[in-house]
Amino acid sequence: xxxxxxxxxxxxxxxxxxxxxxxxxAAVKASGLTDGICIVFVPHTTAGLIINSGSDPAxxxxxxxxxxxxxxxxVDFQHTYDTPADAAGHIKVALTGTSLSLIVSGGAxxxxxxxxxxxxxxxxxxxxxVLVRVVADPA
Amino acid sequence: MNSMLAQIRSLPALIRELVPVLDxxxxxxxxxxxxxxVKRLHVIGCGDSHxxxxxxxxxxxxxxxxxxxxxxxxxxxxxxxxxxxxxxPGTNLVIGVSVSGEVARxxxxxxxxxxxxxxxxxxxxxxxxxxxxxxxxxxLSATPPFPDPPGVDTPRVRSYLASQLGLLxxxxxxxxxxxxxxxxxxxxxxxxxxxxxxxxQRTLDGCDRGxxxxxxxxxxxxxxxxxxxxxxxxxxxxxxxxxxxxSGDGAVGQETEEWAHLQFFARATATPTFFITAGGRDxxxxxxxxxxxxxxxxxxxxxxxxSASTLRDVAARLLPLPExxxxxxxxxxxxxxxxxxxxxxxxVLGEPFFRQAGGGRAPGINRVRSSEMWDAIxx
Numbered sequence: 001x002x003x004x005x006x007x008x009x010x011x012x013x014x015x016x017x018x019x020x021x022x023x024x025x026a027a028v029k030a031s032g033l034t035d036g037i038c039i040v041f042v043p044h045t046t047a048g049l050i051i052n053s054g055s056d057p058a059x060x061x062x063x064x065x066x067x068x069x070x071x072x073x074x075v076d077f078q079h080t081y082d083t084p085a086d087a088a089g090h091i092k093v094a095l096t097g098t099s100l101s102l103i104v105s106g107g108a109x110x111x112x113x114x115x116x117x118x119x120x121x122x123x124x125x126x127x128x129x130v131l132v133r134v135v136a137d138p139a
Numbered sequence: 140m141n142s143m144l145a146q147i148r149s150l151p152a153l154i155r156e157l158v159p160v161l162d163x164x165x166x167x168x169x170x171x172x173x174x175x176x177v178k179r180l181h182v183i184g185c186g187d188s189h190x191x192x193x194x195x196x197x198x199x200x201x202x203x204x205x206x207x208x209x210x211x212x213x214x215x216x217x218x219x220x221x222x223x224x225x226x227x228p229g230t231n232l233v234i235g236v237s238v239s240g241e242v243a244r245x246x247x248x249x250x251x252x253x254x255x256x257x258x259x260x261x262x263x264x265x266x267x268x269x270x271x272x273x274x275x276x277x278x279l280s281a282t283p284p285f286p287d288p289p290g291v292d293t294p295r296v297r298s299y300l301a302s303q304l305g306l307l308x309x310x311x312x313x314x315x316x317x318x319x320x321x322x323x324x325x326x327x328x329x330x331x332x333x334x335x336x337x338x339x340q341r342t343l344d345g346c347d348r349g350x351x352x353x354x355x356x357x358x359x360x361x362x363x364x365x366x367x368x369x370x371x372x373x374x375x376x377x378x379x380x381x382x383x384x385x386s387g388d389g390a391v392g393q394e395t396e397e398w399a400h401l402q403f404f405a406r407a408t409a410t411p412t413f414f415i416t417a418g419g420r421d422x423x424x425x426x427x428x429x430x431x432x433x434x435x436x437x438x439x440x441x442x443x444x445x446s447a448s449t450l451r452d453v454a455a456r457l458l459p460l461p462e463x464x465x466x467x468x469x470x471x472x473x474x475x476x477x478x479x480x481x482x483x484x485x486x487v488l489g490e491p492f493f494r495q496a497g498g499g500r501a502p503g504i505n506r507v508r509s510s511e512m513w514d515a516i517x518x
Contacts, residue, residue, distance in 0.1 A: 013321045080170045125323040
């Protein structure tokens with residue numbers, strides 16, 4: 001069983017929510033796992049993970065704008081080594097998190113009908129990795 | 140090997156050493172508030188530092204997206220500083236460049252810039268110098284020690300490169316904080332700047348023998364003209380400066396268009412004339428001017444990529460620059476052929492650098508450091 005898969009993505013400029021459900025489902029299927037746990041993890045500090053509705057692009061837009069309202073890209077961050085967008089991105093990732101634990105049943109992610117996995121990019125364009133780790137139920 | 144050649148040959152390694160250090164310093168010095176506030180820049184200096192300032196104009200405009208006016212320190216301190224637009228705190232950034240930090244005119248300019256309400260930054264290799272103390276912010280551009288042989292004062296090329304790198308990295312920093320460069324673009328530009336080390340090495344390898352041959356061939360020449368456009372007008376001025384320092388020959392740096400209006404009419408026929416271009420926006424005019432120069436008997440050298448065929452084909456000699464160097468970065472390598480020529484010229488003539496301070500050149504007599512400074516802006 002292939003237990004760890006790395007999905008590589010190039011994200012667009014600025015902020016974006018990228019639907020990665022298909023790539024993660026494909027990794028689970030390729031692993032051969034039938035029942036167990038799938039851990040999805042991004043090893044980044046300005047990109048996070050979200051589960052939400054992917055059927056209407058407006059939902060992603062709302063999430064983005066609400067995160068910007070909570071964490072405006074302002075001038076007076078203490079972290080100034082990179083850009084204000086980078087500094088804001090670090091805070092937004094602290095809100096979204098970088099890891100999801102999902103149930104695998106019958107060889108597929110047990111997602112709700114309107115649930116999608118999204119990579120939340122807060123300071124693109126960047127080369128990003130999504131790590132997909134499967135853990136089988138004990139025999 | 141003469142000490143100037145040794146300095147020139149150290150430039151690729153110097154780029155590799157300095158880029159990470161300067162980038163780190165620039166990021167820590169130019170904070171978000173400053174980068175987001177600045178509406179226009181003035182970059183000022185004297186001599187080599189003025190040339191570095193001139194060569195940085197395109198970088199600030201293209202990478203930082205900010206209008207930038209390079210100026211001699213005299214022009215700024217005595218004429219321009221009183222007319223800075225009153226657009227509010229942080230909106231005018233004046234960068235004063237001086238390796239020693241003790242040039243009177245540049246120090247005067249920064250002091251008066253502060254009086255005028257501008258934000259001021261010193262780019263210098265000397266912490267605690269008058270320039271450093273005159274500015275609110277300091278970026279240190281010190282290069283690792285490269286001692287001169289005893290009794291030799293070597294024309295500087297390492298410190299010039301350090302100043303150029305400092306200014307270029309400031310442009311990137313301002314550009315990325317302002318969002319003019321996104322993360323990917325800024326990362327790519329920094330990578331390209333570091334890769335100039337390899338470009339510099341290729342330039343050295345491609346031009347060393349040719350520059351030496353020209354110095355031997357042109358023993359009879361008494362004056363040299365260097366011509367460049369855009370950011371390489373600065374390169375032309377700098378190369379002329381190195382000839383003046385190294386061998387003491389008459390040397391002039393001139394802008395490409397201006398050559399056609401001015402030096403075109405000089406009486407001396409066979410003056411070696413170097414046309415310097417990265418093959419960018421100035422190429423067509425450089426080719427036209429070089430053709431005219433050749434027609435009136437000048438000994439024409441193209442300092443250009445080999446693909447710049449319109450120029451290469453009218454020149455008697457080529458000192459090749461590597462292909463594909465973006466014009467905005469080109470001043471960091473385009474000076475190398477002229478530097479080599481200057482170093483070899485001095486060697487061929489047996490001329491001591493800087494005339495070994497002879498001929499009445501008592502220390503300080505040109506008052507670069509002791510010139511009387513104004514205390515207040517005059518309009």
